Amino acid sequence: xxxxxxxxxxxxxxxxxxxxxxxxxxxxxxxxxxxxxxxxxxxxxxxxxxxxxxxxxxxxxxxxxxxxxxxxxxxxxxxxxxxxxxxxxxxxxxxxxxxxxxxxxxxxxxxxxxxxxxxxxxxxxxxxxxxxxxxxxxxxxxxxxxxxxxxxxxxxxxxxxxxxxxxxxxxxxxxxxxxxxxxxxxxxxxxxxxxxxxxxxxxxxxxxxxxxxxxxxxxxxxxxxxxxxxxxxxxxxx
Numbered sequence: 001x002x003x004x005x006x007x008x009x010x011x012x013x014x015x016x017x018x019x020x021x022x023x024x025x026x027x028x029x030x031x032x033x034x035x036x037x038x039x040x041x042x043x044x045x046x047x048x049x050x051x052x053x054x055x056x057x058x059x060x061x062x063x064x065x066x067x068x069x070x071x072x073x074x075x076x077x078x079x080x081x082x083x084x085x086x087x088x089x090x091x092x093x094x095x096x097x098x099x100x101x102x103x104x105x106x107x108x109x110x111x112x113x114x115x116x117x118x119x120x121x122x123x124x125x126x127x128x129x130x131x132x133x134x135x136x137x138x139x140x141x142x143x144x145x146x147x148x149x150x151x152x153x154x155x156x157x158x159x160x161x162x163x164x165x166x167x168x169x170x171x172x173x174x175x176x177x178x179x180x181x182x183x184x185x186x187x188x189x190x191x192x193x194x195x196x197x198x199x200x201x202x203x204x205x206x207x208x209x210x211x212x213x214x215x216x217x218x219x220x221x222x223x224x225x226x227x228x229x230x231x232x233x234x235x236x237x238x
Contacts, residue, residue: 041084046158050081067211075215076162079170080154082211087144087173089204090180093197094137097184100191106133111182111225133183140176147173174208174217181205182225206233 041048050073069078094101108130109117118128119139131139148154153169155162163169184192184201192198209230212218223230 041081041156045156047077047081047156050078051085063207063210064214066207067214069215076166079167079215079217080162083170083173084148084154086177086208086211087141087148089208090177091141093201093204094141094180094184096195096197097188097191098134100188101134101137101183103132103134106183106187109133109136109179109183110187111179112186115182115186115225117179133187137180137183140180144173144177171217174212175219175222178208178212178218178222178226181208185226185229202233205229209233 041051050070067082069075109119109132111117116130117136118130119125119136120128121139121143125139147169151157151160153163153166185205189198192201205226209223213234
């Protein structure tokens, strides 16, 4: 990653990345197991309106402004909508490079030589286990999907309150989703460039980082594997 030139896509990744979901190559040679179904926010719901607002502000190209809490909106709901969106973005981005991320090429889940991740969800797997990157990411994305589908954690109906532990759950989800970005950048950036997807990856990641920084959702130590990239992306907006 050192000395990498950063390309940004000035269109919203929400629209551009959607095309990957329909590509035939996502089934067959690529792991359809790891590639999760897109999580849809119900049309007509307030959260759907918030998502549309997010897309509109993203289209302006000002990502710092796009992540801010809209006036009069509930913070939990804003974080919920964006967490679903980041899950969909990362899901699609990883889905395009799964043929390069195999048990052989990525026998451990890592983000460079200094950072290795072991999986535990506290329920089914209580003691952290060492596993390959594709296995780890499959565990991770399945776990996130289960959280997002849980109406007691991510209520989609108006008037249903968010639970007291919502912020803690959202922080854990975003911390774990960051690890997928970190793995892609450290282990698969050559493949991303080969596929000419670096602009979309960089825009998606910049959006993600600005969002978690705006609301202090990920501990700085967790962001260390991509510290230099984060500094570089942020310096362009200062």
